[in-house]
Amino acid sequence: MGQRNRLQYIILGLLNQQPQTGYDLAKAFENEIGEFWQAQHSQIYPLLKRMESAGDITHEDTVTGEKLAKKQYKLTPTGYQKLVDWVSEPSPELTPNKDEFILKLYFIKTADDPRLQPMLREQYQLHQAQLHHLQQRRKTVFADSTTVDHAYGHYLILDHAIERETHYVEWLAQYLNP
Amino acid sequence: MGQRNRLQYIILGLLNQQPQTGYDLAKAFENEIGEFWQAQHSQIYPLLKRMESAGDITHEDTVTGEKLAKKQYKLTPTGYQKLVDWVSEPSPELTPNKDEFILKLYFIKTADDPRLQPMLREQYQLHQAQLHHLQQRRKTVFADSTTVDHAYGHYLILDHAIERETHYVEWLAQYLNP
DNA sequence: CACGTCATGTAAACAGTTACATGATTCG
DNA sequence: CGAATCATGTAACTGTTTACATGACGTG
Known part of the structure; x- marks a missing residue:
């Protein structure tokens, strides 16, 4: 089953802090959070679509300036609950490190x-x-x-x-x- | 290009310490080395075949007991050179960590x-x-x-x-x- | 109007995990 | 003789990176 999609929970956590775009999420991985997890936009955009299908997030199209379309994503109650569950559940395996x-x-x-x-x-x-x-x-x-x-x-x-x-x-x- | 196959260099390094089997290599990732890199046997066996095709390692079939066949792998001179080059080359990117x-x-x-x-x-x-x-x-x-x-x-x-x-x-x- | 950044996406390849599968050896 | 370990392999899936592709916005 691969390793269970932790990125989705990180995205839920970030969207819980404030609704934002895929571009914003990708940027978040360049600061502190990048010290402990990494993801490129090419992984984020498709995942956002899957998470929306799953009913964990929704988006609103907004237009900046003349016609630049942005997708502002935010949590649904289901998504919020998923986030709470993830944070609350134990983390009994030490995440493997590489160097x-x-x-x-x-x-x-x-x-x-x-x-x-x-x-x-x-x-x-x-x-x-x-x-x-x-x-x-x-x-x-x-x-x-x-x-x-x-x-x-x-x-x-x-x-x-x-x-x-x-x-x-x-x-x-x-x-x-x- | 994916991320450049670092596992093969680790295997070269382990085989340089002593010729050994795929099983032995998999075990090595359970001790100290597992603190800094991980690999399962299902990743190791196919890679050993590829590395042999590439001319970096060779194997010798040995039989223990009645008929248990083992493949003892060791470095070729090409493989040894590859190892030396890898260790000598700078490691200018900090390996991303996850936690x-x-x-x-x-x-x-x-x-x-x-x-x-x-x-x-x-x-x-x-x-x-x-x-x-x-x-x-x-x-x-x-x-x-x-x-x-x-x-x-x-x-x-x-x-x-x-x-x-x-x-x-x-x-x-x-x-x-x- | 060119350049950097904002913004979104897809495709192809590679890396890594989990599960399936098989058989031999050793030790109690 | 049963259980743990030795030993090798494949298949399917998931995760991740790199590259390709496109267009708008803001600033000098």
Whole structure:
């Protein structure tokens, strides 16, 4: 059965925050949420149609300017209930993680392999950059300290992403030669 | 082009450590390496055939006991070169990560949502258990402290997995009510 | 009016999971 | 001799990426 379509629940969650278009949804995967799930518009548009057929969402055509047609999607009560059920149900399997770089390390046999230090340095740069980007996000998104009160989940996942990158960078540093 | 078949390189790396069967390879994804990549036997067997056609690996039929046929696969020089190239080439894109649980958190709006604490507790248990398992692995695999010298990569990824779980657990604990 | 972004879609290929299927070996 | 494990494979489906395709809007 493949793995059970988690993307649909994420879309339900996003639409519950506010009605929006497929284009908007695709954009959402470029920020914090992209740290924990990814999807392209080519996967989103067909799924939206299937979800509408299933009765979980509906759309309203709106026209911007002269004739640019947008489809504003929103939840139906059924869709809302599906979202609530998903969030409430346990998540007893740890979602499998993948990391191509860490795997490459597995095939390095000795500490003095000349490829090791350049590899570590490259990843250090990448994760450092990612960390800075996430810290900037936190500064701008939660500039107003009261924001966290009604966007607690948003705060949590951004915090988790920052912690993850912080420790990744620290781990790399530990094995980097000065 | 889909995403470029990283599994084949992992298989090359595993076969470089020692010639082995498809069954053995599938097993490898149950331990440390499973922390950073996953594959079922149904994906591995067909891929081994394709890799053999491509000239990267060869196999030898061996018979155990009365008539149990095994296929022992090993690298060809071409395959070995492919492995070296893969490990040496930069890994400039961070492999996308997925985490269903963290995503669910995103849809929790306030800190007093009654679903939050049970969710955190459940994940705490899961990651705590995973952490203990990994720590046991380290104790047994690296009981002999000289093992690390010729299995440095193995040590690195196990260490990384342990660090990752340690900080995940700490992060959860931070938001758990006493 | 050109360029970047907004907006929606489809097609083809590739990756990965689940289920089906079969048989041998080992150990209690 | 039954159950767990070793061992190999295929089929069907689901998930995901890449590429192709089209057109409108806003700004300089």
